[in-house]
Amino acid sequence: MSLLQFDGIHKRFGGVAALGGVSGTLAEGEILGLVGPNGSGKSTLINILSGFAEPNEGRISFAGVDVTDTEAHHRFEAGIARTYQIPRPFSSMTARNNVAVPLIFGKTKLHPTAATDRAIHWLDFTGLASYADQSVSELNLHQLKYLELARALASEPRVLFLDEVLAGLNPTEIEESILMIRRIHDLGISLVIVEHVLRVVNALSTRIMALNQGLVIAEGAPADVMKDPEVVKAYLGSRWKHA
Amino acid sequence: MTSPTAVRLAGFTVVALALWFLPTLQGPLDFPIFYLLFGYTLLFWFAQASSWNMFTGYSGYFSFGQGAFFGVGVYTTGVLAAKRGWPLIAAIPVAGILAAVLGLSLGFVVFRLRRLQGEIFALVTLAVAFVVAAIARVSSTIDGGSGIALNDVRLPDFLGTFPSMMFRLGLIIAVLTVFAAATIQRSRLGWGLFSINDDEAVAESLGVPTFRHKMMAFGMSAFFAGLSGAVHAIQISYITIEDVFSIRIPLFVIVMSVLGGMRHWMGPIVGATIIHTLTDRLNRAGDLDLFGGSLTVSLDHLNDIIIGLLLIVMVLAVKDGLWPRLVKRKWAAAGAFLFGLLVARIWAPEMSPIGQFVAGELGAVVVLLPPVAVIDRWRNRRESSKTPDEPTGRPTVGATP
Numbered sequence: 001m002s003l004l005q006f007d008g009i010h011k012r013f014g015g016v017a018a019l020g021g022v023s024g025t026l027a028e029g030e031i032l033g034l035v036g037p038n039g040s041g042k043s044t045l046i047n048i049l050s051g052f053a054e055p056n057e058g059r060i061s062f063a064g065v066d067v068t069d070t071e072a073h074h075r076f077e078a079g080i081a082r083t084y085q086i087p088r089p090f091s092s093m094t095a096r097n098n099v100a101v102p103l104i105f106g107k108t109k110l111h112p113t114a115a116t117d118r119a120i121h122w123l124d125f126t127g128l129a130s131y132a133d134q135s136v137s138e139l140n141l142h143q144l145k146y147l148e149l150a151r152a153l154a155s156e157p158r159v160l161f162l163d164e165v166l167a168g169l170n171p172t173e174i175e176e177s178i179l180m181i182r183r184i185h186d187l188g189i190s191l192v193i194v195e196h197v198l199r200v201v202n203a204l205s206t207r208i209m210a211l212n213q214g215l216v217i218a219e220g221a222p223a224d225v226m227k228d229p230e231v232v233k234a235y236l237g238s239r240w241k242h243a
Numbered sequence: 244m245t246s247p248t249a250v251r252l253a254g255f256t257v258v259a260l261a262l263w264f265l266p267t268l269q270g271p272l273d274f275p276i277f278y279l280l281f282g283y284t285l286l287f288w289f290a291q292a293s294s295w296n297m298f299t300g301y302s303g304y305f306s307f308g309q310g311a312f313f314g315v316g317v318y319t320t321g322v323l324a325a326k327r328g329w330p331l332i333a334a335i336p337v338a339g340i341l342a343a344v345l346g347l348s349l350g351f352v353v354f355r356l357r358r359l360q361g362e363i364f365a366l367v368t369l370a371v372a373f374v375v376a377a378i379a380r381v382s383s384t385i386d387g388g389s390g391i392a393l394n395d396v397r398l399p400d401f402l403g404t405f406p407s408m409m410f411r412l413g414l415i416i417a418v419l420t421v422f423a424a425a426t427i428q429r430s431r432l433g434w435g436l437f438s439i440n441d442d443e444a445v446a447e448s449l450g451v452p453t454f455r456h457k458m459m460a461f462g463m464s465a466f467f468a469g470l471s472g473a474v475h476a477i478q479i480s481y482i483t484i485e486d487v488f489s490i491r492i493p494l495f496v497i498v499m500s501v502l503g504g505m506r507h508w509m510g511p512i513v514g515a516t517i518i519h520t521l522t523d524r525l526n527r528a529g530d531l532d533l534f535g536g537s538l539t540v541s542l543d544h545l546n547d548i549i550i551g552l553l554l555i556v557m558v559l560a561v562k563d564g565l566w567p568r569l570v571k572r573k574w575a576a577a578g579a580f581l582f583g584l585l586v587a588r589i590w591a592p593e594m595s596p597i598g599q600f601v602a603g604e605l606g607a608v609v610v611l612l613p614p615v616a617v618i619d620r621w622r623n624r625r626e627s628s629k630t631p632d633e634p635t636g637r638p639t640v641g642a643t644p
Contacts, residue, residue, distance in 0.1 A: 052448060076450040090441035092506075101438050104431055105450030112434055113247075151449060 003028045003190055004049070004080075004159055009058035011044050011214075018044045020214040021058070026159065031181075031191045033205030033222065035198065037234055040211040042194045043085065046161045049192075050082040051075040063158070077107050081157035085164040085194075087144035089136040096132040099123055099150045106155020122150040126180070142173045146180070153184065160184065162193045166200060178204065198235075202226060210234070251425060259418045266407030279406035281523065281597065286413035287475055288499060288519050290420040292511035294467035295496040297424040298460040300505030301433060303440035304360075308349065308368035310493045311375045312342040312465040316472020317479065317487045318379055321391040324476075330397040335412075335473040342469025343462045345375070350461040354454050360443070369493075376488035390483035393476055412474045420467040424508040427460065436460055437506070498554045504564025513566050517608065518553075520601050522546055560612065568611045579606035 002025035011019040019041045026032050034042045047053040049060060051072030060068045067075055081102075090098050096119045102108075103115035110118060123129045126146040131139060139147060145165055152160055162181065166174050174197070181204060185191055195201045201208065201222070208225040210218040212234040218225045225231055266279055295309045319338035323329040353367055379385040402408035427433045435456040438446035447453045476482055495518065496511075503514025525546045561568070569576055583606025587599040594602070 050448060052444065071452075071454075072447045073450045073452050076448060082448060084445070088442050088445045090438050090445070092437070092441050101434060101446070101451065102449040104434050105452070107450075112429065112431060155450060 002026060004060075004062050006049060006060045007058055009045065009048055009060070010056045011041075011048060011053070012056050017214050019048070019055070022211070022214070022216055023058075024209055024216065024219070026190055026192060028158075029185075029188070029190055031185055031193065031204055031206045033201035033208040034192060034194045034211065035201055035208060035225075035231075036211035036217075039213075040234070041214040042211055043163060044214075045211070046082060046163055046192070046194060050080055050161055052082070073105065076102070076105075076155065076157075079107065079156075079158035080161075081152040081155065081159070082161040083145070083148035083152050083163055083165060085167060087141070087148050089139075089144055089147055091136055093136065094133050095123060095128055095136055095139065095147055095150075096120065098136060098147055099154050102151050102154040107157075108155050119150075119154065122154045125153065125183075126150040141168055142177075145169070145177070149180065149184065153187070153189075157189060159190050159192065162191060162195075164194055164196065166195060166197055174200065198226065247429065248426065251422070255418060255422045255425075259414065262414050263411060266403055266410050269407070276406050279410045283406070283409040283413040283478065284523075285516065285519050286410070286417040287471060287478070288495070288515035289417040289512055290413070290467060290471035291492060292496045292499040292503075292515045293417075293420045293424045293508065294464050294471065295493075296500045296505055296508070296511045297420075297427050297467075298436075298457075298464035300500055300510065301427065301436035301440065302457060302460055304457065304461075305362075305365040306368045306461070306464070307365055307493045308346065308371055308465070309468055309496050310488055310490065311368075311372035312346060312468035313472040313475070313492045314372070314375060314379070314487045315342040315345055316469035317476040317482055318385055318391075319469070320396070320473045320476035321393065321482050322385055324396040325391050325393045328397070330399070331473075331477065332399050335416075335470055338473030339466045339470040342472070343466035345371075346465025347458060347462045350458045354457045354461075372488060372493070376484055379488075380484045386482075386484055388484070390481055392481050394480065396477060398477070409474070409478060412477075416467070416470050416474060420471065421508060421512065423463060423467065424511070427463070428508050432456055432459060494550070498550055498557075500564075501554065502557050502561075502564060504566035506563065507566050510564050510566040513569065514564070517565075517604055518550070520597055520604060522550070524598055524601050525549065560614065565608065565611050569607075572611060575610045576607040579610040580604065582606050 004026040005024075007023045009019050009022045010017070022041070022045060024032075034045065036042050044053065048055045051067075051070065051074075055068070058068070059066060062075070062078060062080060065078075067078065067080075070078070089095075090101065093101075096116055099119035099122050100112065100115040103110045103118050104112055108115075108118070120129055120132055123132050126149050128139075128143060128146055128150060131143065136144065136147065149162075149165070165181070166177055169177060178200060181191065181193070193201065193204060205222050207220065208218075208222045209216055210225055210228065210231045212230070217230040217234060218228040262282075265282070269276065269279060291309065291313065294312075295306065298304065299306045316338040319341055320331065320334045323334040323337060324331050349368070349371055353364060380388050398405070398408060399412070400408075402411045427436070435446065435451045435453070438449070438451055439453055439456065443453055479486065499514035499518050500511045501514070502517060503512065504510030557564070580603040582603075584599050584603035586606075587594050587602035591598070
């Protein structure tokens with residue numbers, strides 16, 4: 001049985017259809033790569049699946065339970081976590097307290113004192129332990145992206161949506177981040193990764209879903225999807241059709 | 244092992260008990276009764292500022308609803324105790340509950356609508372205060388426009404003489420409110436509110452039940468504001484819509500909390516102490532003759548101007564309020580306080596103790612005003628002059644994007 005399943009997700013912003021009926025599944029242990037050009041609906045889909053936005057139509061079920069109308073904080077407790085493309089730390093808190101929040105409110109439901117102690121485990125996991133008691137304003141982009149991971153991991157999710165975790169990083173940082181994503185997967189967490197760097201998605205994903213203009217245009221093994229004429233067209237434009 | 248909550252509870256109990264017997268000591272120590280009423284008003288502002296801050300200070304949702312919650316409290320005493328003959332003690336909890344019901348109903352509507360964040364939320368709460376005032380004005384069961392006299396209210400005599408009773412009622416409510424504010428700050432609710440303050444959407448996606456937390460904090464904030472208003476009705480003694488629903492309450496609690504600091508329960512206490520002692524002295528200072536009598540300024544009228552200026556200065560210069568700075572520079576502040584106190588004693592020996600306290604307070608505030616950056620720079624310079632070869636400051640870790 002699939003861990004996450006979504007059927008016929010529609011989302012309209014004003015008169016524009018951002019998603020025009022997207023369906024799919026995520027099996028336990030999978031790394032699903034979500035690709036597509038800008039504006040294809042990848043982020044909207046993640047927002048809807050994580051409870052950040054409501055779909056106009058469609059159903060979502062997680063571990064066999066319909067969660068379409070479940071509030072975001074309940075989905076997080078149930079085991080659906082996400083990160084943001086542009087890191088959104090709690091700017092008035094230290095790195096440690098940033099990670100304590102999901103430990104207090106997520107599945108673990110720790111007492112604040114216990115949560116601030118436990119937070120160091122996930123800061124350590126992401127290599128931020130030495131920044132634990134510093135203000136987040138002292139972290140650079142790479143570190144802030146890791147802080148996003150530490151927060152998302154803190155309540156031990158079953159599914160993690162990674163929204164462009166590599167965007168804006170330099171090549172060394174990208175290599176490190178890829179290793180980090182593998183380590184997260186090794187914890188037994190199923191991943192959905194949205195990424196522009198196709199080489200990375202190819203290397204990491206067990207399966208790829210390609211979106212264009214709010215519709216799924218291809219799905220399957222990475223190698224096949226990348227060769228799909230529709231995908232090539234969507235990415236490179238029709239001029240390259242015959243190339 | 245003792246939990247932090249138990250320690251806090253013990254601390255509050257000790258302070259509360261000590262203050263409880265202050266009115267008893269009035270006879271033996273022979274201090275003027277005025278100090279009990281002064282103390283009551285200070286405790287009243289502690290309760291008002293703390294109740295406002297436990298929602299707005301922690302969550303960042305700027306509420307002008309304080310006037311409405313306070314007003315509901317005042318008029319509950321007016322209607323139940325003055326018009327219907329309830330004992331005051333029975334009216335007080337009802338006032339808290341009615342204010343909480345108003346807060347929760349308002350919260351239920353505005354917190355459901357995501358677009359009602361920021362300035363719009365502030366405006367909606369302000370509008371509610373006007374609506375509540377308008378209802379009280381037209382309804383003859385509440386006020387009807389003529390005001391209510393509270394001369395015949397059945398007061399709790401077992402709490403002592405009138406000043407002692409007011410002081411003790413004020414004390415009970417202030418202690419409950421401040422204890423609640425301190426407890427919330429360190430509890431799950433406080434963590435939730437502070438994360439909402441930073442980024443509500445992210446808080447929700449990390450498991451914070453944002454709607455429920457905002458409701459709980461807003462409801463409690465309204466509850467304590469109502470309790471405090473119910474007691475204050477007795478102090479006002481003749482209540483009218485214009486006075487009760489004036490901008491004074493919401494304005495003062497904002498200034499007090501901003502001045503003291505909104506992220507710690509001690510902030511409103513510090514702010515209320517400074518503002519109340521300062522305005523009290525200004526009110527009593529009478530006229531000030533300048534330029535050999537050619538210009539007479541009534542300090543009483545300067546009051547609002549000073550409060551306004553203070554708000555502007557604080558918002559621009561001391562964003563986090565005085566409390567965090569007081570913690571960091573406590574010895575400097577204590578020294579400046581003593582210095583101000585001594586200067587006042589020597590220079591103006593006829594000055595009242597409150598006046599001397601204000602002088603000390605102003606000394607401390609002056610020490611706390613320079614921004615942290617200035618102090619750090621000064622410290623760095625001093626250290627670098629000691630060891631000129633070593634680089635100052637700590638190394639920067641990567642560039643921030």
